[in-house]
Every structure is written in structure tokens, then in C-alpha cells.
Amino acid sequence: MKQFLSAADVEQAEVLLNLAREIKTDPRARRWIGRGKTLGLIFMNPSLRTRMSTQLAARNLGMEVIVLNVNEDGWKLEFEDGAVMNAGAAEHVREAAAVMGAYCDIIGLRAFAGLKDRSQDYAEQMLNAFRQYCGRPLISLESAVRHPLQSLADMLTIAEHAAVARPKVVMTWAPHPRALPQAVPNSFAEWARLFKHDLVITHPKGFELAPEFTEGARIEHNQDVALEGADFVYVKNWSSWSDYGAVGGGLDSWQVTADKLRNSNKAKVMHCLPVRRNVVIGDDVLDGPQSIVIEQAGNRVFAAQAVLQSILGEGR
Ligand code: SN0
Numbered sequence: 001m002k003q004f005l006s007a008a009d010v011e012q013a014e015v016l017l018n019l020a021r022e023i024k025t026d027p028r029a030r031r032w033i034g035r036g037k038t039l040g041l042i043f044m045n046p047s048l049r050t051r052m053s054t055q056l057a058a059r060n061l062g063m064e065v066i067v068l069n070v071n072e073d074g075w076k077l078e079f080e081d082g083a084v085m086n087a088g089a090a091e092h093v094r095e096a097a098a099v100m101g102a103y104c105d106i107i108g109l110r111a112f113a114g115l116k117d118r119s120q121d122y123a124e125q126m127l128n129a130f131r132q133y134c135g136r137p138l139i140s141l142e143s144a145v146r147h148p149l150q151s152l153a154d155m156l157t158i159a160e161h162a163a164v165a166r167p168k169v170v171m172t173w174a175p176h177p178r179a180l181p182q183a184v185p186n187s188f189a190e191w192a193r194l195f196k197h198d199l200v201i202t203h204p205k206g207f208e209l210a211p212e213f214t215e216g217a218r219i220e221h222n223q224d225v226a227l228e229g230a231d232f233v234y235v236k237n238w239s240s241w242s243d244y245g246a247v248g249g250g251l252d253s254w255q256v257t258a259d260k261l262r263n264s265n266k267a268k269v270m271h272c273l274p275v276r277r278n279v280v281i282g283d284d285v286l287d288g289p290q291s292i293v294i295e296q297a298g299n300r301v302f303a304a305q306a307v308l309q310s311i312l313g314e315g316r
Pocket of ligand 1: 142272273
């Protein structure tokens with residue numbers, strides 16, 4: 001694997017998933033293959049799970065890790081080509097990414113969507129600049145449009161819990177006080193299609209995702225109908241793609257509570273976290289037996305390790 005920015009970088013999805021499963025049985029089994037190599041994790045935005053799980057994964061392979069919260073601890077970066085840099089930004093990404101590439105063997109980058117300008121976000125300016133200038137294999141730690149490490153962990157979690165070959169997977173929109181990116185739901189839909197899951201997406205009108213991501217999925221605007229018979233319920237808020245970044249109001253009834261799940265097939269409930277309790281998902285679900293969110297987050301280590309191992313040339 002040369003980079004990990006989207007599902008398109010994966011040659012054989014099943015093979016990568018099986019590698020993650022194998023790693024989970026003995027995470028330190030190949031603790032020498034990254035020896036002498038350094039992973040640089042560059043964060044433009046906050047992170048808990050991605051930051052910790054990717055470091056753990058690298059250490060399980062014997063790698064050194066450098067973490068930089070570039071907005072707080074680095075120079076303010078300029079991304080525009082040809083910019084006259086006489087204002088806030090002290091350093092252009094051309095130099096910054098190239099220097100990081102000189103120090104590190106693999107780079108991971110987190111750069112969220114700004115949610116102001118759709119075409120700018122969907123052009124993946126920051127991710128593409130790092131890809132172009134770092135000269136090293138690049139891993140997305142959530143970009144403006146996708147979060148593939150999350151999705152690989154999600155696919156692993158579903159594979160572990162699925163009782164039937166093709167479970168009914170429902171991704172439901174849920175309320176949130178802030179505008180959140182579409183990266184997680186975009187990627188989830190992309191990977192669910194890759195793994196040929198029976199995917200139903202339910203959201204209020206106006207919260208359609210970009211059509212390139214939902215192709216092949218069923219869209220159901222009635223949440224109760226969508227949840228009927230669900231084996232997995234993937235809960236996520238996202239802001240509007242058409243009315244770019246809009247949050248919407250008066251949609252509190254979309255919160256996923258135990259009552260909402262009554263007609264599901266004892267659905268396992270997933271969320272990428274962080275989750276706002278009693279806004280997105282009720283306590284009765286998060287603290288109940290149907291929630292698998294902690295296990296899902298635990299699987300982030302094995303997903304990241306499968307990706308690192310593949311980039312190091314020891315995957316398949
Ligand atoms: C991010 C998102 O893309 O939705 C990261 C998820 C892995 N989530 C948030 O930014 C939540 C922020 C909040 O205020 O709840």
C-alpha cells in the first residue's frame with residue numbers, strides 16, 4: 001500500500017480486514033518490522049482516539065512516533081500557491097511538509113473540513129498539499145471529506161458482530177448543536193459499499209450526503225421505518241452538504257434512544273465518538289447492552305496497525 005487516503009487505496013479490502021483481525025489476536029507479534037522507522041502524526045484539529053490508537057499501533061510495530069499539533073505548536077501554515085506571505089502565516093506547506101518528510105518515514109495528517117466553502121473542502125487542499133510535498137506515504141487521520149481509519153475499524157467491528165452474511169446496517173443522522181463534517185458518514189458509506197453491506201441511510205430532508213458516496217445505498221427519510229429489523233445502527237450527525245454546513249433545528253426527535261431500537265433486530269449501536277450524551281444517543285443506549293462503541297474505538301488500534309503494516313510492506 002502506497003498511501004491510505006480513501007478506500008480506493010486498498011487493493012484487497014477483505015485481505016486488509018483479515019490482517020486487522022489477525023493483528024488483534026496478537027498485536028505485538030511483529031514488533032520488529034517498524035524498527036528504525038518514524039511515524040509523524042500531524043494534527044490541525046483535536047483528536048483522542050486517532051491520536052492514541054495510531055501511536056499504539058506504531059509502537060506495536062516498533063516504530064518511533066512524533067506528534068505535532070501544528071496549529072498550536074508549529075508556525076501558522078499557508079496553503080495557497082503564489083501567496084505573498086506578509087500576513088499571519090509564517091511558513092508555506094511546501095517547506096513544512098517537505099521537512100516533516102525529511103524527518104519521518106510515514107506521515108499521518110488530520111485536517112478537518114472548514115464547513116464554509118464546499119468546493120474548497122471537497123478539493124482536499126490540505127491533504128493534497130501534504131501528499132504532494134511530504135514525499136512520504138501519507139495516511140489520512142480524517143480529512144475534509146473522509147475518515148478511512150475510522151471506517152476500517154467500523155468494518156472490523158461489524159465483521160466481528162455480524163450473525164448473518166449480509167447484515168442490515170442502518171446509518172442514522174442524529175441531532176447535534178454544532179456543524180460537523182461529513183467525513184465520517186461519507187467514508188462509512190464508501191466502505192459499506194466496498195464490503196457489500198445492506199446499507200440504509202436515514203436522515204431528515206436537506207441532510208443528503210454527496211451523491212458520489214451514497215450511490216447504491218437505500219435512503220429512507222422515516223427513521224422508524226429505516227430502523228426496523230436493523231442489525232447495526234451507526235449513529236452520526238453531519239451538517240448539510242447541499243446547504244453547506246447548516247445544522248438545522250427542531251430535529252431533537254432524531255436522537256437514538258432505547259425506545260427507537262424496539263423494532264430493530266436487537267441492533268448493535270455504533271458511533272465513532274466523541275458522542276454528546278442525550279443529544280445524539282441517550283444514556284439508556286450508551287450504558288446498555290446494545291452499545292458496542294467502546295469495542296469499536298478499541299478496534300481503531302488494529303485498523304491503524306493493519307494500514308501501517310501494509311505501508312511498511314508487511315501487509316498483503
Ligand atoms: C468530528 C467529526 O468529524 O464529526 C470527529 C469525529 C471522529 N467530531 C467532532 O468534531 C465533534 C465535536 C463536538 O463538539 O461534539
